[in-house]
Amino acid sequence: MSTATNHPTAAALAADVRDGRRSAAQLVAAAQDLRARTHAGAMGLNAIIHPSSVPDLGPGTGPLAGVPVAIKDNLATLELPTSCGSRMLEGWVSPYEATAVRRLRSAGAIVVGKTNMDEFAMGSSTEHSAFGPSRNPIDPTRAPGGSSGGSAVAVAAGIVPIAIGSETGGSVRQPAAFCGIVGVKPTYGRVSRHGLVAFASSLDCVAPFGRTVDDAALALEVIAGADPLDATCADRPAPTLRAEPGRLDGLVVGVPEEYFPSSLDPAVRALTDRALDALRAAGATVRVVSLPHTAYAIPVYYILAPAEASANLARFDGVRYGLRVPGDGVQAMYGATRAAGFGPEVTRRILLGTYVLSAGYYDAYYRKAQAVRAHITADFDRTFADGVHVLFTPTTPTPAFALGAITDPYEMYLSDIYTVTANLAGIPGMSLPIGRIGGLPVGGQFLAARFDEATMFRAAYALEAALGPEAHR
Numbered sequence: 279m280s281t282a283t284n285h286p287t288a289a290a291l292a293a294d295v296r297d298g299r300r301s302a303a304q305l306v307a308a309a310q311d312l313r314a315r316t317h318a319g320a321m322g323l324n325a326i327i328h329p330s331s332v333p334d335l336g337p338g339t340g341p342l343a344g345v346p347v348a349i350k351d352n353l354a355t356l357e358l359p360t361s362c363g364s365r366m367l368e369g370w371v372s373p374y375e376a377t378a379v380r381r382l383r384s385a386g387a388i389v390v391g392k393t394n395m396d397e398f399a400m401g402s403s404t405e406h407s408a409f410g411p412s413r414n415p416i417d418p419t420r421a422p423g424g425s426s427g428g429s430a431v432a433v434a435a436g437i438v439p440i441a442i443g444s445e446t447g448g449s450v451r452q453p454a455a456f457c458g459i460v461g462v463k464p465t466y467g468r469v470s471r472h473g474l475v476a477f478a479s480s481l482d483c484v485a486p487f488g489r490t491v492d493d494a495a496l497a498l499e500v501i502a503g504a505d506p507l508d509a510t511c512a513d514r515p516a517p518t519l520r521a522e523p524g525r526l527d528g529l530v531v532g533v534p535e536e537y538f539p540s541s542l543d544p545a546v547r548a549l550t551d552r553a554l555d556a557l558r559a560a561g562a563t564v565r566v567v568s569l570p571h572t573a574y575a576i577p578v579y580y581i582l583a584p585a586e587a588s589a590n591l592a593r594f595d596g597v598r599y600g601l602r603v604p605g606d607g608v609q610a611m612y613g614a615t616r617a618a619g620f621g622p623e624v625t626r627r628i629l630l631g632t633y634v635l636s637a638g639y640y641d642a643y644y645r646k647a648q649a650v651r652a653h654i655t656a657d658f659d660r661t662f663a664d665g666v667h668v669l670f671t672p673t674t675p676t677p678a679f680a681l682g683a684i685t686d687p688y689e690m691y692l693s694d695i696y697t698v699t700a701n702l703a704g705i706p707g708m709s710l711p712i713g714r715i716g717g718l719p720v721g722g723q724f725l726a727a728r729f730d731e732a733t734m735f736r737a738a739y740a741l742e743a744a745l746g747p748e749a750h751r
Contacts, residue, residue: 376473
């Protein structure tokens with residue numbers, strides 16, 4: 279199976295198009311051909327579920343000139359469905375386009391399709407999709423992670439060099455780790471959420487995948503920046519992130535002890551230690567730190583995110599858009615539509631969120647979770663104020679698990695144990711490959727202070743260069 283390491287970077291492809299060595303039409307045709315060859319069948323990857331038949335090839339200029347990109351199915355596009363991996367919105371086409379998508383097009387990128395995802399971004403394996411699961415291109419019997427699994431697969435399989443996903447609790451970093459590519463969660467407010475179908479509005483981020491650190495940096499530079507269409511988007515210019523790998527003298531890397539419990543897989547620990555040794559060799563100082571409220575992150579996240587989801591998904595009622603199932607009266611129509619349109623995981627989270635927001639439980643659950651979220655955020659603020667520039671941790675506690683192997687929802691939720699903290703605190707994070715266990719990729723995670731993506735990328739460039747081919751072994 280083809281993997282991302284066999285293919286040119288986005289910047290190299292764009293340079294070829296601008297200089298006339300390749301054409302956008304050739305790149306698009308190659309992406310479409312590879313998508314078709316890897317899509318269907320018993321072990322088909324099922325990465326792009328809504329392919330563009332005749333994409334706009336654009337002007338052939340800009341930082342992403344002619345580069346094929348894929349977009350997660352919960353970001354609005356004008357010419358393709360935005361179904362959110364759900365029967366509730368199957369076939370629905372948006373009347374407007376997401377800001378991130380418009381910025382990609384303006385930079386010369388060509389959208390070749392919409393990618394598979396866990397329904398309404400609720401899941402960690404892309405098994406909760408109304409269009410069937412995606413498969414990991416490294417081992418098609420394994421999950422690619424989620425909820426942005428289709429985007430990760432499209433990049434890892436070499437269909438596109440860059441894809442866009444969304445992150446609410448690790449939905450880009452976790453699949454990036456499982457598929458052996460780079461995934462970046464920006465600071466909350468760094469990238470406009472306009473046109474992103476909301477799951478949990480205080481947590482959601484539009485986030486890029488790339489074959490390399492440089493691909494991810496280029497993509498984030500393009501989609502970031504202030505946007506008057508999103509009131510939560512920070513009034514800051516797009517950051518400058520692309521750089522040559524360099525020394526890390528003066529950089530302090532924090533290693534949070536809570537992310538390295540005695541139960542951590544020794545093989546994951548060994549690869550993480552190897553990465554830390556590479557950072558030391560590049561000049562960084564490594565310091566053990568403590569984030570004492572980490573243990574509360576999963577329960578806090580699975581109170582707050584479902585609570586916000588229950589409110590955001592109330593709009594899907596069969597009245598305004600999407601699926602409508604007739605019933606005997608309006609209330610019966612509501613119930614029949616939502617029962618038919620939502621899958622079991624979405625239903626579970628809506629019910630959980632409605633419960634924690636209900637009278638008599640709001641203070642006991644939701645309000646208390648918000649208070650603990652503030653403590654988790656303060657842990658990070660205190661650590662970065664104490665001279666730590668970036669944190670380094672495993673991205674996930676294990677490599678990719680087998681499709682169908684996890685049936686207990688709580689066990690599935692624990693696959694996000696190292697990623698949800700960044701969403702709760704609103705800080706940037708990214709995953710990049712640091713090695714393999716039994717042929718399966720393992721990701722290492724950098725976390726940085728709010729709006730300090732530049733330092734995070736500086737460390738990632740250096741680590742990627744230091745590990746070299748070892749990151750893919």
